[in-house]
Amino acid sequence: ILGAEPDKFWHDHKGAKVNAIRTRNGIELADVVVVRFGEKYKQWNAAFDAGMAAALGKSLIVLSLPEHQHPLKEVHAAALAVAEEPRQVVEILRYVLTGKLPVKG
Numbered sequence: 384i385l386g387a388e389p390d391k392f393w394h395d396h397k398g399a400k401v402n403a404i405r406t407r408n409g410i411e412l413a414d415v416v417v418v419r420f421g422e423k424y425k426q427w428n429a430a431f432d433a434g435m436a437a438a439l440g441k442s443l444i445v446l447s448l449p450e451h452q453h454p455l456k457e458v459h460a461a462a463l464a465v466a467e468e469p470r471q472v473v474e475i476l477r478y479v480l481t482g483k484l485p486v487k488g
Contacts, residue, residue: 418446433458434461443461443463444476445459445466
């Protein structure tokens with residue numbers, strides 16, 4: 384969008400800034416922010432987005448694997464809910480939007 388860059392650093396720098404406009408706008412407009420951490424917990428963008436959401440006072444739901452509990456303890460502490468499966472996030476959002484708890488069965 385902003386033109387080619389021969390230096391990889393400046394290419395990534397420009398891309399990160401344009402992506403940040405999109406991400407920041409989305410977080411600011413959101414009532415609830417869901418941040419998913421995948422198999423490798425060293426996902427700096429996800430951690431940054433979670434921090435941004437927390438700093439803006441957004442309701443934060445974190446989705447992460449149990450084995451990443453310790454490395455993500457500060458992120459988890461900032462979240463209002465920590466889920467281990469996508470289904471749990473869906474159930475939380477359904478409850479938030481409708482007030483209905485999941486049916487056990």
